[in-house]
Amino acid sequence: ELKVEQNPLFLSMQEGKNYTIYCNYSTTSDRLYWYRQDPGKSLESLFVLLSNGAVKQEGRLMASLDTKARLSTLHITAAVHDLSATYFCAVGNQGGKLIFGQGTELSVKP
Amino acid sequence: DSGVTQTPKHLITATGQRVTLRCSPRSGDLSVYWYQQSLDQGLQFLIHYYNGEERAKGNILERFSAQQFPDLHSELNLSSLELGDSALYFCASSVEGWGPIQYFGAGTRLSVL
Numbered sequence: 504e505l506k507v508e509q510n511p512l513f514l515s516m517q518e519g520k521n522y523t524i525y526c527n528y529s530t531t532s533d534r535l536y537w538y539r540q541d542p543g544k545s546l547e548s549l550f551v552l553l554s555n556g557a558v559k560q561e562g563r564l565m566a567s568l569d570t571k572a573r574l575s576t577l578h579i580t581a582a583v584h585d586l587s588a589t590y591f592c593a594v595g596n597q598g599g600k601l602i603f604g605q606g607t608e609l610s611v612k613p
Numbered sequence: 614d615s616g617v618t619q620t621p622k623h624l625i626t627a628t629g630q631r632v633t634l635r636c637s638p639r640s641g642d643l644s645v646y647w648y649q650q651s652l653d654q655g656l657q658f659l660i661h662y663y664n665g666e667e668r669a670k671g672n673i674l675e676r677f678s679a680q681q682f683p684d685l686h687s688e689l690n691l692s693s694l695e696l697g698d699s700a701l702y703f704c705a706s707s708v709e710g711w712g713p714i715q716y717f718g719a720g721t722r723l724s725v726l
Contacts, residue, residue: 545719546718551714601648601658
């Protein structure tokens with residue numbers, strides 16, 4: 504059974520600092536997604552990574568995928584308050600379903 | 614706005630009742646997915662329909678069923694409701710293909726009292 508684990512689950516950062524969220528998964532997959540969820544809101548797609556070594560960047564967020572290590576990272580550069588949210592990674596599986604990690608609740612404080 | 618429409622936004626009902634959640638996918642998307650989000654289980658895949666046919670099933674209870682209609686909208690039916698069914702139910706849609714982005718609707722918050 505495919506399992507997806509994120510760490511840390513809670514992250515309190517100061518504005519301007521850098522940090523990385525890790526996403527490990529248990530079986531082979533080359534479809535990895537990152538989503539953002541604000542409290543009480545829907546999920547917003549951030550990145551789709553479809554091959555080993557894929558790297559994508561949008562603003563202060565950069566995601567990468569290492570399929571051999573079964574690891575994806577979401578790197579946050581010079582965090583700002585607007586990045587406070589819960590971040591989910593998800594692995595694409597047979598039939599198109601997504602298996603989600605537990606989510607990382609990020610809080611950026613001034 | 615993702616383009617995926619879910620109704621109703623909130624639903625309050627009693628144990629033992631039956632409810633129907635509705636989802637309209639983005640224009641042109643043939644795939645519809647249903648997910649359940651709860652504090653104890655996290656985000657869990659329930660079921661995937663493609664152009665009216667069931668494609669994949671997750672940990673969906675036998676009390677739950679879904680269908681996708683010819684106009685591509687989908688309905689998730691939840692029956693014999695229990696307190697533990699209280700959750701946020703999301704619908705997502707995507708185009709066909711390898712690694713498509715799934716666009717999520719705003720969700721239906723179900724409270725079973």
